[in-house]
Amino acid sequence: MESPWDELTLAFSRTSMFPFFDIAHYLVSLMAMKHQPGAVTVAWKNPLSSWFTAMLHCFGGGILSCILLAEPPLRFLANNTNILLASSIWYIIFFCPCDLVCQAYTCLPVQLLAAGMKEVTRTWKIVGGVTHANSYYKNGWLVMIAIGWARGAGGSIITNFEQLIKGTWKPEVDEWLKLSYPSKVTLLGSVMFTFQQTKYVGISKHNLMFFYTIFLVTTKVARMLTETSLVSFGNFEETLGRMLFGYQQLSSCEKKSGIKSNGTGSSGSKPTVDASDNLKKKHSKKTE
Numbered sequence: 001m002e003s004p005w006d007e008l009t010l011a012f013s014r015t016s017m018f019p020f021f022d023i024a025h026y027l028v029s030l031m032a033m034k035h036q037p038g039a040v041t042v043a044w045k046n047p048l049s050s051w052f053t054a055m056l057h058c059f060g061g062g063i064l065s066c067i068l069l070a071e072p073p074l075r076f077l078a079n080n081t082n083i084l085l086a087s088s089i090w091y092i093i094f095f096c097p098c099d100l101v102c103q104a105y106t107c108l109p110v111q112l113l114a115a116g117m118k119e120v121t122r123t124w125k126i127v128g129g130v131t132h133a134n135s136y137y138k139n140g141w142l143v144m145i146a147i148g149w150a151r152g153a154g155g156s157i158i159t160n161f162e163q164l165i166k167g168t169w170k171p172e173v174d175e176w177l178k179l180s181y182p183s184k185v186t187l188l189g190s191v192m193f194t195f196q197q198t199k200y201v202g203i204s205k206h207n208l209m210f211f212y213t214i215f216l217v218t219t220k221v222a223r224m225l226t227e228t229s230l231v232s233f234g235n236f237e238e239t240l241g242r243m244l245f246g247y248q249q250l251s252s253c254e255k256k257s258g259i260k261s262n263g264t265g266s267s268g269s270k271p272t273v274d275a276s277d278n279l280k281k282k283h284s285k286k287t288e
Helices: 004-013 020-034 039-045 047-068 080-095 097-105 108-136 141-153 155-166 181-197 205-226 234-245 247-287
Strands: none
Touching (some): 004 205, 020 039, 020 047, 020 108, 039 080, 047 108, 108 141, 108 205, 141 181, 181 205
């Protein structure tokens, strides 16, 4: 007989993302798209291009996971219900009279609710990606981690590719060069669910889904309220980098090479000074 706690977490893991959680995901993604420079102008001048970009924002993770698994990248178009739902939200965000949707979204409680619900969908995407990859490659944990990561946070990579095609790509904000916090926390979740799937972690999937989702929602809401990160991977990354890649040794070597170059430069300047003094003395003797 299951305990009340197991019944709660099991019911939570069986929660359907359609339609309310999917609406929150589309709303947050498309509002972020609208705040990009020139997005509104593109929507009015070229609605088809804006709609295609919106679909990449909404379904980018699924597209990237399909590419990695050699599946048709346009398979997401087969889900007519989700496409119509995402298209409807795109339309009312960009073409609603008096911009009523954006004005309602500026309310902080609405933003917190939508962002929290979007983080719930992130857990479901990671679990779906890990399970789907395991059906192709049994216990291939590297593939499972990659697909779970791509399904949960691949939208930012796909949109970077779209910006590259449009000519608006900026290397300093590329997701591959500088991972954002959502990408890092998604990678952490993909690793945990992969180890759970391969029986390396002694915890049930529904309990892990519950705890990980609570962690995602709590940190997201706290970041929005305080505008700071309560959980940072910076110290861990720096420590791991020093242990594995010798960042501290590299910096010390650079300092030593800098000191040597300065020393050779100062010693090399003395002969030039002495030579100029000798020329001046010879010139003064000739004039005398």
